[in-house]
Amino acid sequence: MGNCFGSEDGEAEAVKVMPLRAHPQAAMARPVMVAIAQPNARVAMSPGRPPTGKLPSPATTTSTGSGRPMSSTGGRTNAGSDASAEGRILEAPNLRIFTFAELRAATRNFKADTVLGEGGFGRVHKGWVDERTMSPARSGSGIAVAVKKLDPESLQGVQEWQSEVNFLGRLSHPNLVRLLGYCWEDKELLLVYEYMAQGSLENHLFRSEPRKGGSASPQQSLSWGLRLRIAIGAARGLAFLHSAEKHVIYRDFKASNILLDTQFHAKLSDFGLAKDGPAGGSSHVTTRVMGTYGYAAPEYVATGHLYVKSDVYGFGVVLLEILTGLRALDTARPSGQHNLVDWAKPFLADRGRKLARLMDPRLEGQYSSRGAQRAAQLTLRCLAAEHTNRPSMREVVAVLEEIESMSRGGGGGAGGPGSASPRPTARGGAHGYGGQSTRPGSDWAGPGAGYPSPRPRVR
Template sequence: MGNCWGSTPVTNHNSPSATKPSTPKTSANHSKENGPGGRSSSDRKEKESDVRIGMYVENKDKDGTARTPPSGQVMAVLGPKLFTLAELKIATRNFRPDTVLGEGGFGRVFKGWVDEKTFAPAKVGCGMAVAVKKSKPDSSQGLQEWQSEVKLLGKFSHPNLVRLLGYCWEENQFLLVYEYMQKGSLETHLFRKGAEPLPWNVRIKIAIGAAEGLSFLHTSEKSVIYRDFKTSNILLDGAFNAKLSDFGLAKFGPLNGNTHVTTRVMGTYGYAAPEYVATGHLYVKSDVFGFGVVLLELLTGLKALDTNRPSWQENLVEFARPSLSDKRKLKKIMDPRLEEQYPIKAAVQAAGLILQCLESDPRSRPSMEEVLETLKKIDDTKDVSKDSKGSAKKKAAKRQEEHCRHQSLLQSRHGGTGNKVRAHSSAHVGPYQSTGARRPLYFPNHL
C-alpha cells in the first residue's frame, strides 16, 4: 500500500550534510538557551535519538544483516529535509500574517514557497507551495508532538498521508514543512458558512481516502494508532483526495500479544472511543470509532459535538444513532444540502457501517480493512433515489420543508465557530484550521 522508510534505527548518525541547520542533534552542542526548556544534556540526547529514528537507514545484506557502506557513513534515504529557521523565514516572508493558513493550540500554519527540486526558499508563486507548521515557543507539548510527527511521517510514505517535506528546531521553536493541500480541511467544507456543499460521490471519495490512510497505519509493520481522527485532520488536495495530517498524538500499537496500550487520555471531544475515555486503554479499533463519527458527519453535515444545538442534540452520535437503522428516519437526518441527490441504498449501507464502527465493544467493530472494503461497495452503488426525481418545483418545496425541519440542527453549521465551550471550538483562518489546543478528556471519575 505504501513504502516504509527508515524502519531500522541506526547508531551511527554522522551522515554528512550540505547544510548545517539547527536540529536536535546540533543544538545539543549549543548553549542551554538554545535547548528546549534547558534540559540536561542526557535528556536532550535521549530526545535527539528519538527524533533521528526514521531519518536514515542502514544498508542491509539479503539475510537482513546490517552492512555499513565502505565510507563508514550511514546511507541517507529520501526523507524530510533539515531546514534552517532562516530558510523558512524567507519561504514564508518572515511568517507574515497574510500567509497564515490556520491557527490552533499548537501554533500557526503558514503558506510558503520552495524550489520543487532543492526545497530552497523561493519567491511567491514560484516553485512549489508548502505549509509550514510553527509551534509555540517553549511548549513541552509542542516538542512532544513535533517529535512524534518527525518519527512517524519520516518513516512512512502513502498517498493518503500528508507528506512531510522537512523540519526545523531552532531558537526554542519547532517547525514542520508539509506539502500544501489546496482544498484545506474536510471540516472547512462541511461546517464553514458559505462553503460549497460536497456532493455525495465526493463525500464517499473522501471517506475512502481517509480509510486507506488509516488502514495503512493499522497494518504497517508496527501498527500505528492515530488517536485523533477527526474532520480537521483530514486535508484535501485539488482533486479532493483525502490525506491524514497531524500525527502529534499517534502511538505505536500494542506489542507482545497485548490487545491495547494504556496512556493518558488525550484527543478531541465527540470523537474519542468510549473505552479509551473510560479506562485509558487504547486499541487499534479505537480509531475505528472515530472514523464512524466522521462518516456520520459526512452523512448529516452536522458536527460531532456542538453546544449551540439543543441539549438532546449536542452529541451527534447519541442523537443520530436511533435513526441509523431506520430508512425513513435516516432520510430525515441526512444533510439537506445534498438535496436528496444520493443513492438511498448507499446511504442505508453507510448508516449500517457507521453503527458497526460505533459499537461500544471495540472487539465488535470492523477492522479498517473491512471498513474500506465496505466503502468501496457503497461507492459502486450508483442508482439515485427515486425521491430525488421529480419536477424542480417539488424539489424546491421539499428543500424548504427540510430546511425548516432542520433549522435547529443547522445553527452550528451557519453559526461559524462560536461554540459556548471553547474547548470544542475551531479556529478558522484561511483554508486550514484546527480544533484548538488538545486537552486531556477529563471526566469526574478520572480526576
C-alpha cells in the first residue's frame, strides 16, 4: 500500500466557462506525488491502475450576485428517498464569480488573524460579505463566509478546486455545505463557502483542548442525542448523493468533512475527490485509489473498484467513531488497537458488557442501551467486508431515525429506563485502553469556525 498524494491522471478537465482573466494554463497543472507522514491526510493508497472515468463536463457558471440556490424551476427535482426529498441537482451552477480584489477586501487582505486553518490546498480565511449583494463588508457586519485560497505551490489543489465547482456548485441539499462562489484570476484560485459556526464533527469528538480563540475550559462532549442528530444529517447528505439520477460517490467520508452549523445540523463538505458513479449497467468505477487511511473501503483499496456502497463503509467508520469517541486510526493506542475497526468489531457484535465498554465514557452512560445496540448492529452492517452486504444509505437513514425515536422514548438521554449504567473513566486512559490521541491532527481549526477542510500541508 503506497502512501503518497497522487493525481488521477486523465480525470481532470479544465473548467470551460471562467472569467476573462482566467489563467489558461492553470487547469492543466497536475499535482506531483510526494511522501506523507500524516495518517489523517488524503492519500493515494496504492499504485492503482489507469482510470476509465472523467469528471463531469462542467456546466456554465452564472454570476447572480446572491450566491443562493436556484429556485425549483431552475433545476430538476430528484426522485428517490425521503432523505433526499429536499435536494436537487441544478442544471448549471448558481455561483457568484468574485474578483480577487473583492475577496482580499472581505478577508482584510488575507490577514493572519482571519486564518481558520491550513492544509494541502492552502489556507482558509474567515471573511465578511453583504448578505444581499455578496460584496465585501466590514468585519463583523453582513454574513461570515469561509474563503479557501489555493497556495500557488499546492500539490493537489487545481484538480480538487475544479471538482468542488463541478459537483458542489450544482448540488443543493440541506445537508451539503453551500458553495457560494469562486475566483479564478491569473494564478489565484479561491472558493467561497457558507461559514459553519460549530466547526467539524472531528473537533467535537477528538479535541480535548480548547480551540483557538475559544474558552479556557475543555470543549464539552457531544450528548447522545446530538450525536444521533449529526449522524442522521450526514446520512441524509450521502443518501441524496447516492439517489441522484447519476449517482455521486463522495469517496472521502470522514469526521473532519462533516461540518456543523449553529444548531449542530450536519453538512457534508469537501467534494475534491467526488466522482460520478457507474453508468451503462456497470457496477463500479475503476479509478486510482485515493482517500484517507482508515476510512476507505477494503474492496476499493485492494482493487481500485469504487462502488456507491464504498461510501457506506466510510459512514460505518464515522458511526463507530461517534459511538466510541476514538479516532479511526491512532498509533498512540496500545498495539492491536491502532485500527479502530479491526479492534472494535468483536465488541460491536456483543450486546452485553463488551458493547458498554466500547461506548464513549464521556457520555457518562446517558444513552439508550437499546439504541446503542441498534447503532452497533448498523455499524457492523456498514462495515461488511463485501460491499453487497452493506445497507443502502436510505436504509441507514431509516434505522438511525428509529434509533433516535427509540432513544427519546426510552429516556436514554437522562439516565432513565433505557439508559446504560455509567462506568468509571479513569482506567489507564480516557477509555480504559490507552486513551485517545490529542495530538494535532485536525484538518481545520479556528474560533468557532467551520469550512470544507483542507488537508494537512505536506512538503
